[in-house]
Amino acid sequence: MGTAAATAVETVYRAEWGRIVATLIRLIGDFELAEECAQEAFAAAVEQWRATGVPALPRAWIIQTARNKAIDRIRRQGKYAEKLALYGNSELGTESQEPNYDSGEIPDDRLRLMFTCCHPALAPEAQVALTLRTLCGLETEEIARAFLTSTTTMAQRLVRAKRKIRDAKIPYIVPETQAMAERLDAVLTVIYLVFNEGYAATRGDSLLRLDLCSEAIRLGRLVANLMAPQTPREATALVALMLLHDARREARLDEAGEIVVLEEQDRTKWKQSQIREGLPLAEEAMRGGPGPLALQAGIAAVHCRAARAEETDWREIVRLYDALMLVQPSPVVSLNRAVAVAMAEGPQRGLELMKELGAASDLENYHLLHAARADMHRRMGSLAEAAEEYGRALALVTNESERRYLEKRLKEVTGGGT
Numbered sequence: 001m002g003t004a005a006a007t008a009v010e011t012v013y014r015a016e017w018g019r020i021v022a023t024l025i026r027l028i029g030d031f032e033l034a035e036e037c038a039q040e041a042f043a044a045a046v047e048q049w050r051a052t053g054v055p056a057l058p059r060a061w062i063i064q065t066a067r068n069k070a071i072d073r074i075r076r077q078g079k080y081a082e083k084l085a086l087y088g089n090s091e092l093g094t095e096s097q098e099p100n101y102d103s104g105e106i107p108d109d110r111l112r113l114m115f116t117c118c119h120p121a122l123a124p125e126a127q128v129a130l131t132l133r134t135l136c137g138l139e140t141e142e143i144a145r146a147f148l149t150s151t152t153t154m155a156q157r158l159v160r161a162k163r164k165i166r167d168a169k170i171p172y173i174v175p176e177t178q179a180m181a182e183r184l185d186a187v188l189t190v191i192y193l194v195f196n197e198g199y200a201a202t203r204g205d206s207l208l209r210l211d212l213c214s215e216a217i218r219l220g221r222l223v224a225n226l227m228a229p230q231t232p233r234e235a236t237a238l239v240a241l242m243l244l245h246d247a248r249r250e251a252r253l254d255e256a257g258e259i260v261v262l263e264e265q266d267r268t269k270w271k272q273s274q275i276r277e278g279l280p281l282a283e284e285a286m287r288g289g290p291g292p293l294a295l296q297a298g299i300a301a302v303h304c305r306a307a308r309a310e311e312t313d314w315r316e317i318v319r320l321y322d323a324l325m326l327v328q329p330s331p332v333v334s335l336n337r338a339v340a341v342a343m344a345e346g347p348q349r350g351l352e353l354m355k356e357l358g359a360a361s362d363l364e365n366y367h368l369l370h371a372a373r374a375d376m377h378r379r380m381g382s383l384a385e386a387a388e389e390y391g392r393a394l395a396l397v398t399n400e401s402e403r404r405y406l407e408k409r410l411k412e413v414t415g416g417g418t
Contacts, residue, residue, distance in 0.1 A: 005049035008058060013042055015211040016059045017137030022109035023063055025116075026172055028070045031134065031162040037073070041066035110135060110215070111222055112172050117161075118186035119170045126161040131190040133158055136197055136212060145398070148362045180227065188238050188293065191219050195242050201399055208249065217242045237285035237293035243278035244300035247271040259405040263309040275304045292328035295320050314344035331361035339372055342379075351376040367396035371406060374413075383413040 017038070024034035041062045055061040117131040125147065132138045144154035164170075175183070198212025220242055224235045251265035260266075282301040285294035299320045306312040321337035334357050342350020354373050363369040374389035390410040397403050410416070 005054060006046060008049060008054040009042055009045050012045075012058045012062060013137065014209065016062070018110055018113070018135040018215065020059060020062055020066070021134050021137075022113040024066055024070070025113060025134075026109050027063075027067055029172065031130075031165055032159075033070055033073065034066075035134065037066040037069040038062065040069050108222075111174055111219060114187050114190055114219065115174050115180070115183055116165065116170060116172050118183045118190060119165070120182055121168055121170060122161050122164060124186060126157050127186045128190055128193060129154060129157055130161045132193060132197070135190075136194055138197065142398075148365070174226070181232075184223075184227075184232060184235065187223060188220075188234055191216050191223070192238060192241070192293070194219070195245070199245060200402075208253065210249070213242070213246050213249070217246060233285045233288065234291045234293045236281050237291065237297045240278045240281035240285055241293055241297040241300055243274045244282065244297065244304050247274035247278065247304065253401075257401065258408075259401055262303070265309075267307060267309075270304070279304065290323070290327075292324060295324040295327070299324075312343070314340055318344050331357060331363045332366075334361070335363060335366075335369055335372060342376060347376040347379040351380070365396060367393045367398075367402070367406075370396070374409065378409070378413055386413040 021034055021038050024038055025031060028034050028037070044065055045058070045062060049055070049058075113135055114131055117134065118127045122130070129143050129147065132143050133140070140155050140158060141151045143158075144151045147154060174180070194212055195216035198209040198214075198216060201209045201212075217239070220235070220239045224231045224239055227235060247270050248262075248265065250271070251267065251269040252260055254260050278297075279301055282294070282297040285291075286298050290298065299317050302313055302317050302320070317340045318337065321333065321340055324333055325337065335354065338350050338353035338357060341353060351373060354369065354376065358364050358369060358373075370389045370393035374386045374393060377383070377386035377389060387410060390406055390413065394403060394406050394410065397406060
């Protein structure tokens, strides 16, 4: 029973954290209190579920328990009536009837949470970081790593953002269409980061977090529908981009759950229904002056149109990366472009670009830079150099699935087996 309870708590935490916190923020009206009480409820679940068994509706149990803990804490502070008056929220004080936790209404709590986190009063980096923490449940250390900053700096940034929302009384709502537009870029960025965390998880044994991929696609569709019929091209592009990437999901891992790289994937496993839906959206988004998401969707479309890896139009992909560098330059885009150049012109040219990139950016602490360099050396037959770079990548990687893949490659270039 103890093992089953612990497994259930972990499963609910990974799959439902964002939904739980979003609901609690609506009920409580306080980011910090909602997160703290959610953590306390999960801790209580470990003990109670071990004794009484996993409840039929574990998410509802967590929300109810966390809400009760919040009410107790507010009462102890003598601020119960004040809170009820401030938020005008009868649900906070209702003990006899549970809220509808599975409501399918649009907009839902998670959408409210994203638009609140992406309020223009917050700095752009704080908007993204706060959403990754509250919606995805990423740890502060993981968010700091994604931003190439220290854990202490990121913790301070998150605390300031939550307090600014509280002190400025930023409303927990989806804004009207005009106000929605000024937050759209941040919201789209956040949704894509949620998708990326699901597509290549920062932590855990598996590369994929399917719950986050599905959630990001759902939220992307919601935003696009909310802004219809004049849906901005970048909102359309995001939906296309996520659909086309997610279409390759089943081919990215083998039966043992190990990584299968793009050029070795069985493309018959790609979801053709999603590709058929995504390709016209990508084409629509590319009309006119394409933005960064449209260009990335265009790159994904090139891959999805190739029935075999060797049919991939890598020169077209390089051209799209060149355009992306003009509208959204970044070290990671430069790295991806270098890989595309290597596929189009040969590994030596790709390696030259990667060496230049490492010297001119913060990517020396990014495991994928070293993994890409290692792959270039492997393709060129420079096995000692490949082994050295695989070792550097292994020292930095945090996902266990990626670690196993890099260890496999390291054994191949050192003669340690296949």
